Amino acid sequence: MRCRTKPESQEDAAARQLVSQSAIVVRGRRTLAGLIIFDDGRRRASMQFHCERRRPIKRGSLLCILLALNFMRPGSADMNGHQGKLTNAMGPDLKSFQGFSSNMSEAIQRLVEVPTITRVTLDGTRATAHVSLNAKALAALANIVPQLLRICPEGNVCWKADLGGPCLGNTPVASAGFSLNGSFGQASFDYSDVLDAGTSFQAVAAYQGSLLCKAAASDNAGQPPPQGKFMRLTTSLTLTSTNAAATEVIFNVVLTNAVLDGQPIKARNVTIDYGDGSEVATVVTASDGSASAQHQYATSGFFNATASFQGDRRYQPSSVMDTVEIGPETSLTTLTVTPMSPIATEDATFVITLKSGGPDMSPVAGAAITVDFGDGTNGTGTTDLNGQFILTHTYAIASSFQVMASFAGDATYSKSSASTTLAIGLERASTSLAVTTRSPVATENITFAVVLRSDAPGMPPLAGKPITVSFGDGFSGNGTTDSTGSISVKHVYATAGTYQLSASFAGDATYYASSAATTIATGLETSSTSLSVAPMSPVATESATFLIALKSGGPGTPALSSKTVSVDFGDGATGTGVTDSTGQVSLTHTYNAAGSFSVVASFAGDATYSASSATIALAIGAEISTTNLAVTPNSRVATEGAIFEVAVKSGGPGMPPLVGKTITVDFGDTSSDTGITDGTGTVTLTHTYATAGNFQAVASFPGDTTYSASSATTNVVVLIETSSLSLTVTPMAPVATETATFVATLKSGGLGTPPVAGKAIFVVFGDGTTAQGNTSSDGTVSFSHIYSTANTFTTSATFSGDAAYSSSQVTTPVTVVCGTCTAPCGSFDYTNRIDGAISPFGYNKNTATFGQTFSPSRTSVLSAFSFNVNLPTDLYFKAYLYQWDDALSRATGPALYSSDVTATTMASRQVVTITLQQCVKVTAGVKYVIFFSSSGLWGQFGTQVSSGYIFIQSDVISSGALVGINNGNDTTQWTTASWSVLTIYDLSCAVSFI
Known part of the structure; x- marks a missing residue:
């Protein structure tokens, strides 16, 4: 219902x-x-x-x-x-x-009496209070009390920093279920939101009560409320990755609170280590706790990426690792071959290009490339910076080959390959055929060389190829070429003749067929003839035995028997004989005279063997001879003759003298002489040695058709010859400045004192000069010399000696005089005329130099000049002679004469004469100046204030004048500054010429 x-x-x-x-x-x-x-x-x-x-x-x-x-x-x-x-x-x-009525207080007693917090647990920054409820219920409701307890109002837990303080926060108790014997619930509180590190806190539980549950506050059974202390919150970090490209990865991180139900943590730095050794990245979390980063890996592989949070005041650190798999970048391989249609045995060039498969198709360098040529061979290499690897390969045969270039891939790029089909054509070959046996003959092996080569560049030989050779006489041979492309085959022709040969290579998978042909002419077998004589050195009139041996020139050189051999003995005689079983025949012959003979043994040849002969040069000796040499005297001096006596005899019985034989004597000094022996077998020669020494003299008989050569040797001692030297001078008293002739004469000290020519004579003239010359055929040598001054000089002539003559020397004094002139010589004397005086002259800053110019009327020698003066005895001066320059009004050139420092003997007027100690030549028409001067002597001699006078006269010297210069102590001004010239006066002076 x-x-x-x-x-x-x-x-x-x-x-x-x-x-x-x-x-x-x-x-x-x-x-x-x-x-x-x-x-x-x-x-x-x-x-x-x-x-x-x-x-x-x-x-x-x-x-x-x-x-x-x-x-x-x-x-x-x-x-x-x-x-x-x-x-x-x-x-x-x-x-x-x-x-039941909602007002149940009359019927039901409250279920909850006292809540109790039994303990507080900590997890990170979260505290959890565990709450117990003591419950009771009416017996009438005992069967449903367990269920009723679940509806008790949830109480709160108050969290306090201290017991009397305010609540920092209230947290409801989440009941997990209650039972009669006391169930529990729990409340959690994130205290890090309101408490600093190290802060203690307390938890107090309270219930507000309900119709079923009694309100109550916990007294923790009379104990202080449970408490805790601040701890940082634990964190949780996640790391995920996604591939944006082949090697590009996007990393995502999320940072959350591991305690508070995964709440996100914002504004925190998180580092990411990509695991490939690159720089660590740092990202900042957003409000949802997330952050991201993008990274490009250089290579493929597995990488352990790590995200790390370092922690801070509130949160504990955490990290997480994620393994990233990076796949390689795609690659592209291309292959080209040149020539496009290669042929066998010739190089083909392979170009492999490797590029990235990315948008830029950049070349890949350093990559390993393998090339399979398709014929069982491989090639390997590494790409260059353009991503290319180039190599060549030669194919052995003509065929079609599949060529593949491969890149196996690496950590960065994936594998790739390229292939092509290559048609290799046949190479042409050439064959050459040569006969290597020189002068081939019948019955002997003849060697034929065949060479097979490729028509490739360089024409390399072809090895391992079959070759067939047709010998042209109905026979053929074959062989395989070796590493040089060659074979060698042998063949014996039965008869001599001309044959057409051919060598052929049928071709193979690599090469076209080729062949070569040639013609060979075979000759007769050779023979060899040998000839020997005994004794080895026969002499005239004695019998000599000749042995002839005849052999074949073929292998083993067997003896040729029953062959006729003829011998020409070289002296017009001949002989013949027939070889025995050993191929030999013996003949004898006697030579009538000594000499050299060419002996020829001959075999004329026959139908089987070619002709042959042998020749020997035979020397027939003469009779023995002996030679003796004697020298008298044994010890001689150079330049004197020595007597050489030579005696020659036969070496035969009785040793008779050899008459009319030419004898040569080598004197040992590079000279020799010859003579003919007289009836006693003797020859006498005379020789003069040019130098002293020990000489080896050899007397030789060269031999003739009858007698042998012989010689004798002796030692000759030659002593050195003495020499003498003389020296003469013409004129005996040479004049200074004029030429004198010196003659040195060198003579031998031997018999007759003959002159000695070609010897060096050294002359010392005594004035610091020397000369040297060689003697002429008369032993003399002449020298010309000019002395510049008059004096007595010691002259000498020296011969230093040589290998033939001893040294010698002569010394001769030579007196050189000044020359004289015939009157008049131009001398003048005006010292007795005085028309005045001039000063100062001496040691004074205003002193002057006063001189007299003159010009000689003829070339003469100046012997003296004088001045009329009045000078203190302590006033020192020197006398000078200079050449004078009228145009510049000054002395010129170096001084022609300067005297020693002198002074007067009395302080009164007097004539001071200066006599020249040397020959001073003056030239007619040239102007000169003479003067006394104390310039340059100040402070060296006498006092500093001495001064004197020089007397003058009216003009009496037509070629000169009085000149002066105020030069003080400076002598250089004489030749550098202009002098004053007083033509109306002359010094009171005199000049003497000779």
Whole structure:
């Protein structure tokens, strides 16, 4: 039977929704009991009911609950006395329904007495209080108390920093279920939101009570409330990755609170280590705790990426790792071959290019490339910076080949390959044929060389190729070429003749066929003839034996028997003989005279063997001779003759002298002489040695057709010859400035004192000069010399000696005089004339130099000059002679004469004459100046204030004048400054010429 009720109003629906979490229903097969707590915020009511149906309850539970709710609507009367109404409403299906009034305090004692917080647990920054309830119930309700306890109002836990302080927060207790013996609930509090690190806190539980549960506050059984201390919240970090490209990855991180139900943590730095050694990235979490970063991996592979949060004041650190798999970038391989149609044995060039498969198709460098040439061989290499790998390959045969270039891939790029079909053509070959045996002959092996080469560049040899050789006489041979492309075959021709040869290569899979041909002419077998003589050195008139041996020139050189051999003995005689079984024949011959003979043994040849001969040069010796040499005297001096006596005899019996034989004597000094022996076998020669020394003299007989050569040697001692030297001078008293002739004469000290020519003579003239010359054929040598001054000089002439002559020297004094002139010589004397005096002259800053110029009328030698003076005895001066320059009015050149320093002997007027100690030549027409001067002597001699006078006269010297210069102590001004010239005066002076 159905429960009929009025349609549910909006208020009924709200009421049902309000109690949906507070209804405790116990359902049996036909019964339904429950407790409904109603709380709409304005009032609180409860309804306990018991409903029994006639039929099994399946889906009617809600109907009973709605009936109970209907009676609990605001404004409804208490449920007491309304059983009938409720029963009638339930209809025939409801057997009975019992309900209790919402005011249950009279009927039911409160279920909850004291809540207790048994402990506080900590997890990160979350504290959890565990709350126990001590409950009791009426016995009448004991069967439903366990269910009723679940609807007790949930109390709050107050969290305090200290017991007397305010609540930092209230947290409802979430009850997990209660039972009569004391059930529990728990409340959690995130204290890090309001407490600093190290802050202690306390938890106090309180219940407000209800119709069923008694309000109460916990006293923790008389103990202080449980407490805890601040701890940082634990965190949780997640890391996920997605591939944006082949090597590009996007990383996502999320940072949450591991305690507070995964609440996001914002504005925190999270580092990401990508696991490939690159720089670590740092990201900042957003409001939802997330952050992301993008990274490009350089290579493919597995990488362990790690996200890390370092923690801060509130949160503990955390990290997480994620393994990222990076796939390689795609690659593109291309293959080209040049030439397009290669041929066998020649290089083909393969260019492999590897590029990235990305949009830029950039070249891939450093990649390993493998090339399968399709003929069973491979090539490997690495791409360059342009992504290319170039290699060459030579195909051995002509065919079609599938070529593949492969890149196996690496950590960065995926594998790729390229292939092409290559048609290889045949190579041309060339064959050469040569006969390597020189002068081939019949019956002997002849060697033929065949060379097979490719026509490719460089013409490489072809090895391992079969070659067939046709010898042209009906026979052929074959062979396989070696590493040089060559074969060598041998063949023996039965007869001599001309043959056409050919060598051929049939071709193969690589090379075209080729062949070569040549012509060979075979000759007769050679023979060899040998000739020997005994004794080895025969002499005239004695018998000599000649042995001839004849052999074949073929292999083993066998002896040739029964062959006729002829011998020409070289002296007009001949002989013949037939070889025996050993190929030999012996002949004898006697030579009538000594000499050299060419002996020839000959074999003329026959149908089998070619001709041959042998020649020897035979020297037939002469009779022995002996030579003796004697020298008298044995010890001689150079330049004197020595006598050499040579005696030659036969070495035969009796040793007779050899008459009319030419004898040569080598004197040992590079000279020699010859002579002919007389009837006694003797020859006498004379020789003069040019130098002294020990000489080895050899007398030789060269031999002739009858006698042998012979010689004798002796030692000759030659002593050195003495020499003498003389020296003459012409004239005997040479004049200074004029030429004198010196003659040195060198003679030998030997017999007759002959002159000695070609010797060096050294002359010392005594005035510091020397000369040297060689003597002529008469032993003399002349020298010309000019002395510049008159004096006596010691002259000498020296011969230093040599290998033939001893040294010698001569010394001669030579007196040189000044020359004289025939009167008149131009001398003048005006010292007796005085027309005045001039000063100062001496040691004074105003002193002057006064001189007299003159010009000689002829070239002469100046011997003296004089001045009339009045000078103190302590005034020192020197006399000078200079050449005078009229144009510049000064002395010129160096002084022609300067005297020693002198002074007068008395302090009065006197004539001072200066006699020249040398020959001073003056030239006619040249002007000169003479003067006395103390310039340059100041402070060296006498006093500093001495001064004197020089006397003058009216002009009497037509070629000169009085000149003067105020030069003080400076002598250089004589030749650098102009003098004053007084033509109306002359010094009182005199000049003497010779």
